[in-house]
Amino acid sequence: xxDKAVFAGGAVLAMSLLFGVLWWLSARTSLIPTTIxxxxxxxxxxxxxxxxxxxxxxxxxxxxxxxxxxxxxxxxTTGWGDPASVPSRIAxxxxxxxxxxxxxxxxxxxxxxxxxxxxxGRSPQVLWTPVSARxxxxxxxx
Amino acid sequence: xxxxxxxxxxxxxxxxxFGRTLVGVCARFVIYAxxxxxxxxxxxxxTDWFQLATxxxxxxxxxxAGIPVRLEGTLLYLRNRTLAVDLACTGAxxxxxxxxxxxxxxxxxxxxxxxxxxxVAALLAVNQARILGAAYVAAxxxxxxxxxxxxxxxxxxxxxxxxxxxxxxxxxxxxx
Numbered sequence: 001x002x003d004k005a006v007f008a009g010g011a012v013l014a015m016s017l018l019f020g021v022l023w024w025l026s027a028r029t030s031l032i033p034t035t036i037x038x039x040x041x042x043x044x045x046x047x048x049x050x051x052x053x054x055x056x057x058x059x060x061x062x063x064x065x066x067x068x069x070x071x072x073x074x075x076x077t078t079g080w081g082d083p084a085s086v087p088s089r090i091a092x093x094x095x096x097x098x099x100x101x102x103x104x105x106x107x108x109x110x111x112x113x114x115x116x117x118x119x120x121g122r123s124p125q126v127l128w129t130p131v132s133a134r135x136x137x138x139x140x141x142x
Numbered sequence: 143x144x145x146x147x148x149x150x151x152x153x154x155x156x157x158x159x160f161g162r163t164l165v166g167v168c169a170r171f172v173i174y175a176x177x178x179x180x181x182x183x184x185x186x187x188x189t190d191w192f193q194l195a196t197x198x199x200x201x202x203x204x205x206x207a208g209i210p211v212r213l214e215g216t217l218l219y220l221r222n223r224t225l226a227v228d229l230a231c232t233g234a235x236x237x238x239x240x241x242x243x244x245x246x247x248x249x250x251x252x253x254x255x256x257x258x259x260x261x262v263a264a265l266l267a268v269n270q271a272r273i274l275g276a277a278y279v280a281a282x283x284x285x286x287x288x289x290x291x292x293x294x295x296x297x298x299x300x301x302x303x304x305x306x307x308x309x310x311x312x313x314x315x316x317x318x
Contacts, residue, residue: 019297023289037293041301045308105230106179109239109300110172116304117168117243123315124308 010048233269
């Protein structure tokens, strides 16, 4: 229970910090925070995980942010990221239109969650079990 | 990823086979999410009942909270702002993602069904709380509406989805 509380506290703290940084950046850059913002909770969970090496955490976070920035660039350059045109495209109900809407509406949440599935894997225990406890368990198993 | 050693625990390791490997689960999650979202988007122009129901429920809650509101279709007229309950405001896409997360894991059908029913109900409640929160901010702190509606509440929906999924996974692990 204590391990879960420490993990949850860490995740909330990381999320608050990330959100603050994002909010500060969005006021000063052309970054669209609603796209990157959806990954804030996922990145916070990854950062707060207690049973994972930092290199792995940073790798996952970098991959997530990279994928989202790439998607946002595609959406911006193709015009798919224009919310004003979404209802008309949905009304068309053609397959490419649906695909474009999905890229705009779903990808910013889908990509981070897919990353989280890969990170959490088979058990959420990986998030809150400290590295020391895992090492002890591994030694006992050997 | 697929071939890495089991994380820990031991009692809840999934059987082998591509559909049950980590990459397989992730692929299934993406496929389920795209399929459910495509179905929602395709159905959206024909069925606005979900938006109407969401708006009606929100109007009841907003009025119960003591905030003056008038409902016309999917529009919520507040004293100083109008809230339009469109598809994104129903939480349908986050519900689709949550459903895909639950369905993707190769766990017993009963466990997935329980997660689906409980999780979707909880997300609908969270979404109503989000709309009520947006109405409260619009009435009490209009200058902060953009921050709360566009940023904080969006992140809140993702937090709720992730928390529900992790909670369900842990519950399923214990009851396996």
